[in-house]
Amino acid sequence: MKVTISTEWLSGCSGCHIALVDLHEKLLSLLEEAQIVRSPVLIDEKGYPHATVGIVEGAVRSEHDKHALLKMRESVDKLVAFGTCAVYGGPSGIGWLYSRDQVLDAAYEQGPTNAGGERPDAEAPALENSVRPIDEYVDVDLYLPGCPPHPFFVAAGLRKLADDSRPGLTHRSVCADCERKMEKRQGVQLRPAAVAGDDPDLCFLSQGIVCLGSVTLNRCMAPCPKIGVACTGCAGPAIDVLTDPQRDLRSELALRMEKLCGIPRSEIIAYLEKNANTFYAYAMSSPALYKKPTVELREWAGPSAVA
Amino acid sequence: MVTIRVDEKACVGCALCVDECPTDVFTFDEKKRLPVVEKPEMCFGCLSCSKICPADAIEHEGIKVSTNFYHDAYALNMAAKLGLAEELETGVTSEEADRKRAVDDLGIRLLSIASVLRQTLGNALPAVGRMAGTTLAAQLPRYQMPASFDEAIQVVRDSLNPAWIIGETTRSNESLKLKVEGCFVRDLCKKEGLELGGDLCILFGTYLLGYLGKVTKSRLRLMNTAQGWKECTYDLEVHT
Numbered sequence: 001m002k003v004t005i006s007t008e009w010l011s012g013c014s015g016c017h018i019a020l021v022d023l024h025e026k027l028l029s030l031l032e033e034a035q036i037v038r039s040p041v042l043i044d045e046k047g048y049p050h051a052t053v054g055i056v057e058g059a060v061r062s063e064h065d066k067h068a069l070l071k072m073r074e075s076v077d078k079l080v081a082f083g084t085c086a087v088y089g090g091p092s093g094i095g096w097l098y099s100r101d102q103v104l105d106a107a108y109e110q111g112p113t114n115a116g117g118e119r120p121d122a123e124a125p126a127l128e129n130s131v132r133p134i135d136e137y138v139d140v141d142l143y144l145p146g147c148p149p150h151p152f153f154v155a156a157g158l159r160k161l162a163d164d165s166r167p168g169l170t171h172r173s174v175c176a177d178c179e180r181k182m183e184k185r186q187g188v189q190l191r192p193a194a195v196a197g198d199d200p201d202l203c204f205l206s207q208g209i210v211c212l213g214s215v216t217l218n219r220c221m222a223p224c225p226k227i228g229v230a231c232t233g234c235a236g237p238a239i240d241v242l243t244d245p246q247r248d249l250r251s252e253l254a255l256r257m258e259k260l261c262g263i264p265r266s267e268i269i270a271y272l273e274k275n276a277n278t279f280y281a282y283a284m285s286s287p288a289l290y291k292k293p294t295v296e297l298r299e300w301a302g303p304s305a306v307a
Numbered sequence: 308m309v310t311i312r313v314d315e316k317a318c319v320g321c322a323l324c325v326d327e328c329p330t331d332v333f334t335f336d337e338k339k340r341l342p343v344v345e346k347p348e349m350c351f352g353c354l355s356c357s358k359i360c361p362a363d364a365i366e367h368e369g370i371k372v373s374t375n376f377y378h379d380a381y382a383l384n385m386a387a388k389l390g391l392a393e394e395l396e397t398g399v400t401s402e403e404a405d406r407k408r409a410v411d412d413l414g415i416r417l418l419s420i421a422s423v424l425r426q427t428l429g430n431a432l433p434a435v436g437r438m439a440g441t442t443l444a445a446q447l448p449r450y451q452m453p454a455s456f457d458e459a460i461q462v463v464r465d466s467l468n469p470a471w472i473i474g475e476t477t478r479s480n481e482s483l484k485l486k487v488e489g490c491f492v493r494d495l496c497k498k499e500g501l502e503l504g505g506d507l508c509i510l511f512g513t514y515l516l517g518y519l520g521k522v523t524k525s526r527l528r529l530m531n532t533a534q535g536w537k538e539c540t541y542d543l544e545v546h547t
Binding site for chain 2: 087140145169177184205239240242247
């Protein structure tokens with residue numbers, strides 16, 4: 001029987017759908033084996049036809065998202081959480097820190113660019129209480145994080161889903177594909193807010209720049225450090241951060257960074273906590289992260305979120 | 308015999324594993340910028356090297372991974388479904404027997420902690436329970452903060468399951484009758500042959516009330532309570 005694929009797009013940016021199209025020739029060989037029956041960017045199909053594989057992009061933010069997700073789960077055999085938003089909530093997960101009213105207020109009424117506007121209540125679907133990753137509503141068969149996931153991992157992941165005996169994906173971190181040299185330095189100063197270093201061949205951590213490569217799962221082939229920009233952790237936590245409750249993004253990173261550049265661990269941790277909105281941006285609304293006993297995102301985010 | 312594999316393609320040559328290993332299993336090949344597994348027989352499977360490795364490039368075969376009980380089931384499920392090529396060395400199974408052992412293990416400790424708390428705090432024990440419950444409720448995700456009293460009861464019911472299974476609740480004006488059908492403290496008492504209503508019972512009873520009070524945003528006064536092997540009932544006075 002031919003494999004049929006159905007895709008859906010929730011609160012996301014469509015980038016993950018574009019990543020699917022980015023399979024290029026692989027898409028053609030995929031199409032020989034599979035038929036796409038529903039896809040918002042490729043096919044004009046409004047219903048939810050039955051499919052063997054369902055691919056969902058984006059987090060659940062509005063009532064429409066929830067409806068579409070439940071429909072998808074009903075109509076497909078195997079569901080893939082595609083992209084960081086579907087797996088961890090993604091950047092819009094910052095909404096987890098604030099109440100629905102605070103979010104609407106900032107977007108439509110009190111925001112600096114729309115003084116005195118009105119909230120759309122008839123035109124747009126109402127918002128859910130908070131941003132949540134899709135597995136809080138339905139069972140997921142495969143998680144493919146990444147912003148977007150690299151076509152190499154997409155192809156491997158989908159093959160693994162179709163046939164469990166095929167080789168699967170690696171659990172390496174972004175460092176595994178990064179070509180920079182990690183060297184121990186001393187007397188390096190922490191460089192807050194820097195994303196690019198002086199030495200194009202030296203690891204960012206050795207230069208005192210916070211790079212999340214070592215605490216991020218490799219689903220991207222490290223494009224950012226290769227062109228000179230520090231990793232922002234878009235594919236979500238690495239396996240050890242994900243599975244060990246007492247290991248956390250900031251503790252793991254500070255441990256390695258202290259050994260590589262000699263900056264005291266406490267200084268690095270304080271800096272990460274102060275800018276938690278940036279460093280935890282992609283996986284903030286996932287229970288895998290906010291339920292960790294050491295993660296106090298609301299505390300770090302300041303009084304407006306705690307209220 | 309332990310086999311240690313270093314994924315040479317993934318290794319970044321930081322040599323942190325060489326520094327970290329307590330038994331000096333590794334040496335560093337400066338020319339190739341790769342660690343060399345020199346004395347694998349010295350490895351006792353602490354996994355320090357594997358944990359410090361920025362690229363997660365070190366794997367062990369033939370070690371006994373200790374079972375720890377504190378892993379989050381949600382995260383483990385997610386890790387299992389990332390489509391990985393090999394199984395992870397978390398040392399955890401989600402089998403029923405393992406979970407039972409975890410509860411037993413923790414239960415004995417809780418009983419002794421409760422009796423020590425009683426000895427040192429005396430009559431302040433209920434206040435400690437309440438405070439702990441209130442603190443936990445304050446950490447509830449924002450979206451779970453309920454709008455109405457009934458919704459609040461449902462949130463408490465969902466979030467405390469399966470430690471407590473809350474049965475029927477009847478509310479009239481200012482009084483609330485709460486039935487607790489399942490309770491992990493009761494199971495523990497049964498197993499250890501203890502009387503109901505002991506220190507741990509008081510500690511977690513008040514914990515439950517502190518939690519309930521914070522979620523329902525009301526002050527709860529305990530009027531009467533009855534413990535039983537089937538269910539416990541709490542008569543409460545509610546001030547909103």
